[in-house]
Amino acid sequence: MISPDDALQVLLRPGNDFVRARSVADQISTAEDLVVLTLGLLQDGIQRVKIGVDVAEDELAQEITLSISMPRKGPERLLRYNGAMSLVVVGSVAYDGVETPHGKVERMLGGACTYIALSASYFTSPKIVAVVGDDFDAADRELLVSRGIDLEGLEVAEGKTFFWAGVYSQDMNDRTTLQTDLNVFADFSPKLPEAYKTQPYLFLGNIQPALQKQVFGQMANLRFCGGDTMNFWINDFRSELLKTIEDWNFLLINDSEAKLLSGESNLRKAAEKIMAMGPKNLVIKRGEYGAMLFRPDGLFMVPGYLLESVFDPTGAGDCFAGGFVGYLAERGFDLNGEIDPHELHRAVIYGSAMGSFCCEKFGVDRFRTLTREEIDARVEEFRKFTAF
């Protein structure tokens, strides 16, 4: 029988919440011993412990795995919906025409900023910076408002809203762009309302890197900022892009973009090179195959959610982004504090869940009915189908 003090003596390691302590574990021979150990750990706020036990007495090897996950107390971490500290999202608000094997919609609300903000709105109150034309529909504006999205930074310019149309292949792994009319988006110059500039979270959607940098420069109190980009900027605006992402805490890109940006075909090597460019939290999205989070201190991977049928994958990557950064905003995540990497892992799971919901209906339609309870239930599903 060991005392909690003895246990803590061995198990406590500053800055390390995952400890393998053979020497203690070997002394545990009954369930009571384990409970005494647990008690000590809980009282001292230990977050995650793994214990391997070999019980010699009865000549049977026995393995006990005990993991305890206990978020620290503190108001920021415990709010379920964090409207106080919000997220600024910059990007496109658009109309899309989409055809998939499941159907065709000529014109519906779309755009990266739209998807990111709608997805993040389940966790925090996003403030968007975007431009639309004078054809922007009141019903679409109303949808965004109904989800608590701040539209003060949504500029209405003379002309038409950005329009994109595309058609997906039978297996939906490829899509062909049929039409891209930039319209008012061609001259988009993000204008930040004063109230936006002191917000702690910033997501810079896929626009010109210099514009992303300009927005970043106006934010005064950032806790966690980053964004995404695309092949076009990587290829043709490389030096601007590198100057932009060097300020970022996180970057979300897909695997082919990661390979292009780094010049490495192995993702582990690619990630190392990209983290050296600035963003120390690198999310690599792999579509149906899931996502990975690289950090200098470790790696997290999750498979994609296996949907029965995918109606329309448009916006799934943006919804991932909204869930990822939205969840962190809700939790009051702060790089200056003590970081629990599992908080970032859970952000990747919430991102994955949001991406999967997006595919279940055309365009943004899923967000007309989706509830936070459904989201939390899907996160539990992720836990169940990845548990071993």
Place this chain on the structure above:
Amino acid sequence: MISPDDALQVLLRPGNDFVRARSVADQISTAEDLVVLTLGLLQDGIQRVKIGVDVAEDELAQEITLSISMPRKGPERLLRYNGAMSLVVVGSVAYDGVETPHGKVERMLGGACTYIALSASYFTSPKIVAVVGDDFDAADRELLVSRGIDLEGLEVAEGKTFFWAGVYSQDMNDRTTLQTDLNVFADFSPKLPEAYKTQPYLFLGNIQPALQKQVFGQMANLRFCGGDTMNFWINDFRSELLKTIEDWNFLLINDSEAKLLSGESNLRKAAEKIMAMGPKNLVIKRGEYGAMLFRPDGLFMVPGYLLESVFDPTGAGDCFAGGFVGYLAERGFDLNGEIDPHELHRAVIYGSAMGSFCCEKFGVDRFRTLTREEIDARVEEFRKFTAF
């Protein structure tokens, strides 16, 4: 404060080791309460519990997740290496010529049966059924023997051993076959030694479905049996294949084979159709993207291990198979007993780990030095990079 009895009253559900019990959780307000609960659960051998707690008293929402994983006692489950109940593996033993971007080997030991048996040899003592020619090298035989593999069923026929040569693409996602000389393998007719016929585990490697069925028919005491197949048999021997796999407990195939066999492009739908054909434990391998296990009662998914560099992927799928079924043989897994699906999940993880080791060197070279400690450490890595 609640008593263990109260807790167990609510938390115990027959046949269900994953319980969400809000009503009990709401009564827990201190770490001591949780420990009392834990104590009760451990004493009654509960395997996995999840508790969500909302503590109202201090007006801070708090979440506690406690998961306990405790394999039941019992000699079969607790042996680390199970030599008593062994695994029969049927398939090819061959020589391979392989070229990858990392190098070229003209002729080295290969074949599905070889890889499966070497991989499984870290968990149980495999007995192989295969044929080689009179050119089969004594050193190669010695490698197999040194890993505890029973060669009584390895027939030596007049002629040459099966030879295959191929070259991998730069990113190693494709390979081109340069040469296939079936040699003595062309007339392979598996002959089971008497001692093999009473073994409880059987893996039928990728050979003619009728031959697989014939071997299956000779096994008297099977606990868990199955195997793999390939496009050729699915396309040209479909009815034979269907008659063969209807007897199987498990099938291991890759995603393109699953789609071909089922005629469904959605993997969830494909899996349902394949399980209806017989095998109620369906492992779908996705190469670098990981693997999935489908069962009528649920789904498990794991991402692929992210190697720094892949030297030679030849045999990785077979090593996955060897790890999967080898681990279950070690555990004394029995479909007739009470099944813990997490045992099968862990088998998929061991399979994934073995597949990843295989790629680290050319051919079977990694198995010349690999230790069980390295394998267990990699399984722990899987746990770490999938934890959230």
